[in-house]
Amino acid sequence: MKRTLFTFITYILIGCWTLSAQGIDFQKLSLEEALAKASIEKKLVFIDFYTTWCAPCKTMTKLIFPLPEVGEVYNKEFVNIKLDAEKEGLKAAKKYNVQSYPTLLFLDSQGNVVFKETGLRPVNDFIELGKNAVSAHRSELSLQRLQEEFPKRQNDASFLKIYYTKMIEYGQSPIEGINAWLKVQKEIDEDDEDMMEFLFKYKNYIVAGSKGEAILQANFDEYMDIATKKEEDELERFKVQILQNTRDLAYQTQNPDLWLTFMEGFNKLPEKFKKRGNPVEYKMTYAALLKDDQTFKILTKKYIDSLISQKSITEITETDTKEYERRAKSLENSNSPEVTRILQAYKNGMGAGSIVEDIHQKAQAYLARVDSNSEYKDIENWIAYGDQLGASSYYMDNLRADMYYKRGKVKKAINYKKQALANWPDYDKKRDTRVYELSLMEGTQKIK
Structure with missing residues (x-):
C-alpha cells in the first residue's frame, strides 16, 4: 500500500514537472476565441504569424518556442495561438498589417495592438519581448493609451516626441507622430545641420505633403552647403525616397488620394530617377x-x-x-x-x-x-x-485553373491546378499558396 501510494505521488510529481517544463502552449483557437479567453483569464493574446515557406518561422518553432524558460513567461501572461498568414490567418494578417514573417503580435483582450515585432528572435530577446509587452500594457505608455492621447495632444512637442519614438519601438508607423512633432517643435532650427541629420535618421518616414518634405525643400540649398560629399548624394536621393515612402504608405493604407500624390511626384522626377517606374x-x-x-x-x-x-x-x-x-x-x-x-x-x-x-x-x-x-477571351489569348x-508553364496552368474555377468548371480547374503544382519550383514561396488554393477547389468539388 505504501509502495502504491509512493508510486502514485511520484507520477504526480513527474507530471507537474513535465507541465512546468514545457514550452509555449499554442492553443487551437481562432483569434476571436483567443480574445474571449484572454478577457476571462485577464491575459494578453500572443500570435505567431507564420507561413509554411518561412525559414525563420520554422527556426522559432523548432528552437525557441519549445524552451521551458520561454513557456514559463508566455503561458503565464498570454493566450498563445499560431496563425498561417496565407491561410486561416489571412484576414487577421491584413487587419494588423502583417507583411513579414514571423510577425510576433501582442494584443489586449479587445484586439488592440500592445506590441508588434518581426523576425527571428534569440531566446533572451524573445523572453524580454514578452515581458516588455506586459509592461507596455500596464504602463501609461502602452500603445493603446498613446494612440488615444495622440489626437488630443497635437501641440505637445514633448508628448509627440515620446509618441513617435514609442511607435517605432512597438513596430508601428511613426509617420504621423514625426509629422506632428515637426510642425510644433522648437528644439531644432529648420536650417540647422541637426535638422538635416534628423531628416536623414528618419528618412523612411517622411512622405509627400508632410512637414518633413516642406522643411527639406525650403532648406535644400542650405543643407547642400553644409553637407559632406556622402550627404550631398543622400540629399539628391532623398526626394526619390520620399516618393517611395509615399507609394508604400498609400498602398498599405489603400489610400487613392495619397497614391495620386505619389504619381504626381513621380512625373516631376528627373528622368534618371524614373527608369525603374x-x-x-x-x-x-x-x-x-x-x-x-x-x-x-x-x-x-x-x-x-x-x-x-x-x-x-x-x-x-x-x-x-x-x-x-x-x-x-x-x-x-x-x-x-x-x-x-x-x-x-x-x-x-x-x-x-x-x-x-x-x-x-x-x-x-x-x-x-x-x-x-469577351474578357474571358482576353485571358485565353494571353494564356x-x-x-x-x-x-514557366506553371504560371499559365495556374491562370487556366483559376479561370475555369471562376466559370464553375471545378474539375478542369483542379486538373490544371495540379498540373501547375507538378511543375512549380519547390523554392518558390508562392507554391504553398497554390497548394492551399487546390485544397479549396477540392473542397468545393466535394460539396457539389
Whole structure:
C-alpha cells in the first residue's frame, strides 16, 4: 500500500514537472476565441504569424518556442495561438498589417495592438519581448493609451516626441507622430545641420505633403552647403525616397488620394530617377484603389497587349539563348547547386519567364474583375501567348485553373491546378499558396 501510494505521488510529481517544463502552449483557437479567453483569464493574446515557406518561422518553432524558460513567461501572461498568414490567418494578417514573417503580435483582450515585432528572435530577446509587452500594457505608455492621447495632444512637442519614438519601438508607423512633432517643435532650427541629420535618421518616414518634405525643400540649398560629399548624394536621393515612402504608405493604407500624390511626384522626377517606374502600372493601381474596375481592365488589357507586341517570340527566344550561352560559359567551372539552379532558369528562358510571370500577375487581377465572355477571351489569348513562349508553364496552368474555377468548371480547374503544382519550383514561396488554393477547389468539388 505504501509502495502504491509512493508510486502514485511520484507520477504526480513527474507530471507537474513535465507541465512546468514545457514550452509555449499554442492553443487551437481562432483569434476571436483567443480574445474571449484572454478577457476571462485577464491575459494578453500572443500570435505567431507564420507561413509554411518561412525559414525563420520554422527556426522559432523548432528552437525557441519549445524552451521551458520561454513557456514559463508566455503561458503565464498570454493566450498563445499560431496563425498561417496565407491561410486561416489571412484576414487577421491584413487587419494588423502583417507583411513579414514571423510577425510576433501582442494584443489586449479587445484586439488592440500592445506590441508588434518581426523576425527571428534569440531566446533572451524573445523572453524580454514578452515581458516588455506586459509592461507596455500596464504602463501609461502602452500603445493603446498613446494612440488615444495622440489626437488630443497635437501641440505637445514633448508628448509627440515620446509618441513617435514609442511607435517605432512597438513596430508601428511613426509617420504621423514625426509629422506632428515637426510642425510644433522648437528644439531644432529648420536650417540647422541637426535638422538635416534628423531628416536623414528618419528618412523612411517622411512622405509627400508632410512637414518633413516642406522643411527639406525650403532648406535644400542650405543643407547642400553644409553637407559632406556622402550627404550631398543622400540629399539628391532623398526626394526619390520620399516618393517611395509615399507609394508604400498609400498602398498599405489603400489610400487613392495619397497614391495620386505619389504619381504626381513621380512625373516631376528627373528622368534618371524614373527608369525603374512604370506609369501605366501606377495608373492601374490607382484605378484599383478607386475600385474603378472598368478603367482597371482597360489599362490592364492595354498593358498586357503592349507587352506582347514589343518583341516577337523568335526575338525573345534568341535573346534568351544568347544570354544562357554567355552565363554558362562564365559559370562552367562552378558545381554549386545554386549556380546550377540559376543556369537552369536561364536555359528555360529568363526573359520569356519574366514576361510569363508578369502576364500571370496582371491577368489574375483582371480575372477577379471579369464579367463578360469577351474578357474571358482576353485571358485565353494571353494564356495562348504564354504557352508559345514555353517558359514557366506553371504560371499559365495556374491562370487556366483559376479561370475555369471562376466559370464553375471545378474539375478542369483542379486538373490544371495540379498540373501547375507538378511543375512549380519547390523554392518558390508562392507554391504553398497554390497548394492551399487546390485544397479549396477540392473542397468545393466535394460539396457539389
